[in-house]
Amino acid sequence: MNSLEEAKAAVVGDFSLMDEWLDKYEYLIDLGKELEPFPDELKTDDRLIKGCQSRVWLDCRHQEDGRLFFKADSDAIITKGIISLLIKVYSGRTAAEIATDDFSFVDAIGLRQNLSPTRAGGLASMIETIKKEAERYV
Amino acid sequence: MSSIEEIRSEFPQLSQKVYNKPLVYLDNAATALRPRDVIAKWDDMSSRFSANLHRAVHAVAERATEEFEDARSAVASFIGADSPKEIVFTSGTTHGINLLAYSLGEKKNFLGPGDEIIVSEAEHHSNILPWQFLAERKLLKIKVLPIDDNGLVKLEELPRLITERTRICSIAQVSNVLGIINPVSEIASLCHSHDILLVVDGAQGIVHCKTDVKELGADFYVFSGHKIYAAPGTGVLWGKKQLLDSLPPYMGGGEMISTVKFSGSTFAPVPYKFEAGTQNIAGVPTLVPALGWVKKLREYPETEGVKRYMLDALSQIPGLRLFGTPGKPEQKIPLFSFAVEGAHHEDLALILDKMGIAVRSGQMCAEPLMDRYGVTGMLRASFAPYNTQEEAEYFIKSLQKAIKMLK
Numbered sequence: 001m002n003s004l005e006e007a008k009a010a011v012v013g014d015f016s017l018m019d020e021w022l023d024k025y026e027y028l029i030d031l032g033k034e035l036e037p038f039p040d041e042l043k044t045d046d047r048l049i050k051g052c053q054s055r056v057w058l059d060c061r062h063q064e065d066g067r068l069f070f071k072a073d074s075d076a077i078i079t080k081g082i083i084s085l086l087i088k089v090y091s092g093r094t095a096a097e098i099a100t101d102d103f104s105f106v107d108a109i110g111l112r113q114n115l116s117p118t119r120a121g122g123l124a125s126m127i128e129t130i131k132k133e134a135e136r137y138v
Numbered sequence: 139m140s141s142i143e144e145i146r147s148e149f150p151q152l153s154q155k156v157y158n159k160p161l162v163y164l165d166n167a168a169t170a171l172r173p174r175d176v177i178a179k180w181d182d183m184s185s186r187f188s189a190n191l192h193r194a195v196h197a198v199a200e201r202a203t204e205e206f207e208d209a210r211s212a213v214a215s216f217i218g219a220d221s222p223k224e225i226v227f228t229s230g231t232t233h234g235i236n237l238l239a240y241s242l243g244e245k246k247n248f249l250g251p252g253d254e255i256i257v258s259e260a261e262h263h264s265n266i267l268p269w270q271f272l273a274e275r276k277l278l279k280i281k282v283l284p285i286d287d288n289g290l291v292k293l294e295e296l297p298r299l300i301t302e303r304t305r306i307c308s309i310a311q312v313s314n315v316l317g318i319i320n321p322v323s324e325i326a327s328l329c330h331s332h333d334i335l336l337v338v339d340g341a342q343g344i345v346h347c348k349t350d351v352k353e354l355g356a357d358f359y360v361f362s363g364h365k366i367y368a369a370p371g372t373g374v375l376w377g378k379k380q381l382l383d384s385l386p387p388y389m390g391g392g393e394m395i396s397t398v399k400f401s402g403s404t405f406a407p408v409p410y411k412f413e414a415g416t417q418n419i420a421g422v423p424t425l426v427p428a429l430g431w432v433k434k435l436r437e438y439p440e441t442e443g444v445k446r447y448m449l450d451a452l453s454q455i456p457g458l459r460l461f462g463t464p465g466k467p468e469q470k471i472p473l474f475s476f477a478v479e480g481a482h483h484e485d486l487a488l489i490l491d492k493m494g495i496a497v498r499s500g501q502m503c504a505e506p507l508m509d510r511y512g513v514t515g516m517l518r519a520s521f522a523p524y525n526t527q528e529e530a531e532y533f534i535k536s537l538q539k540a541i542k543m544l545k
Contacts, residue, residue: 025489076485
């Protein structure tokens with residue numbers, strides 16, 4: 001597995017190739033579609049992330065070696081793409097790595113400042129949820 | 139009649155670009171744009187006539203007071219009130235309804251446990267929550283007037299909902315989601331034959347419907363300035379004089395008193411009794427030029443064509459479900475809320491945004507209505523008379539492109 005920094009750099013690299021916002025959305029839509037299916041029985045209220053205009057569910061599994069594995073789903077495809085991006089970068093990392101990361105790569109790809117305020121709130125909530133999960137196991 | 143280009147040139151924001159594309163502003167039901175004379179009045183009030191109202195005797199205070207009171211007279215004649223004294227300035231529709239829900243609750247010998255309030259299923263949260271608060275405080279019951287699948291209120295249900303305990307009915311003149319013009323006059327006559335006070339939320343209605351409060355038959359009528367091209371933070375509560383007289387004040391503070399003693403205070407006459415604290419001194423005078431625009435734009439003939447084009451074009455998009463379909467286009471304002479199968483409203487709004495189009499997505503402050511239709515949200519394009527046929531066509535083309543991207 002590549003390192004956390006390598007994974008982030010790969011995403012930033014992908015985004016740097018796209019000038020147009022619609023291309024970035026196409027990319028996120030594709031990522032959303034590629035996300036592995038999320039079982040309906042995991043769509044519970046305690047997995048629902050608050051603060052998103054669309055619904056986002058996040059499931060976190062803790063492995064004995066200290067690594068965390070995330071699964072997620074959303075009823076909106078761009079949001080699903082964003083959470084898929086976060087999973088790509090953070091799933092399979094150790095709790096310590098995630099808890100101490102600053103998640104600033106979302107700024108580097110222009111996600112945070114270019115999404116609508118409600119959506120940016122949603123992104124912030126997703127990041128916060130992932131961090132909180134990690135902090136529980138540190 | 140001015141050309142559409144002349145009208146548009148008076149609204150500076152319309153020439154703005156977003157993401158290097160011309161802004162297509164179709165979120166007018168959330169807030170309308172402001173024309174130059176409104177901005178000029180606002181600026182003039184701030185740069186030359188900043189002074190508090192009614193109290194001081196100095197020149198600028200007198201001018202500020204005059205401008206403020208002129209706006210009151212302009213509003214009164216615009217909506218057909220008997221007197222400027224019937225016009226209470228508020229911060230907006232939400233403030234107006236909260237004021238009413240509080241003061242009606244404290245009105246002597248009016249409400250008791252078990253009394254009932256009727257609202258429709260299609261109300262904005264601002265016309266639900268204040269009544270819920272009141273109901274909790276006074277142990278009242280809220281009853282809901284349902285709508286049919288097309289979004290029309292089921293008027294035939296109203297006589298069945300009314301009991302001898304019904305005291306208040308509060309309904310939107312036009313729904314902010316469905317855009318349907320409600321049969322307020324008919325509701326009013328039913329209410330009045332049962333001694334029920336009728337509150338009308340005119341936030342959307344005042345923009346598109348010629349409104350005379352007496353013809354409408356309302357007891358109270360509320361609306362916001364920002365939806366009729368005036369400064370945000372301005373609003374109007376109209377009430378029949380004897381009703382306003384009978385209500386206790388909502389907020390205590392400066393300006394609303396007659397005498398203040400620790401042994402007890404007496405209050406100023408209406409409307410000042412309801413205008414505690416410093417008012418929106420710079421904003422309220424902008425209602426004068428704004429009302430001129432409402433009058434002019436409401437009659438603008440092109441809007442009707444754009445509306446009919448939109449109804450037709452939307453009906454041809456596969457998988458699109460339009461909410462608020464009264465059958466006759468004249469029963470609807472140019473506001474279109476819809477859902478598209480397989481395309482989430484938020485995704486559509488995000489993509490349209492990047493194409494330069496501003497629309498609203500989500501529950502639109504009407505969660506019970508979303509539940510009624512079994513959707514998590516909708517996309518809403520709301521037009522003003524300054525929106526053009528070309529913009530409507532660009533919107534439809536962009537929407538089709540966005541749907542294609544998502545499927």
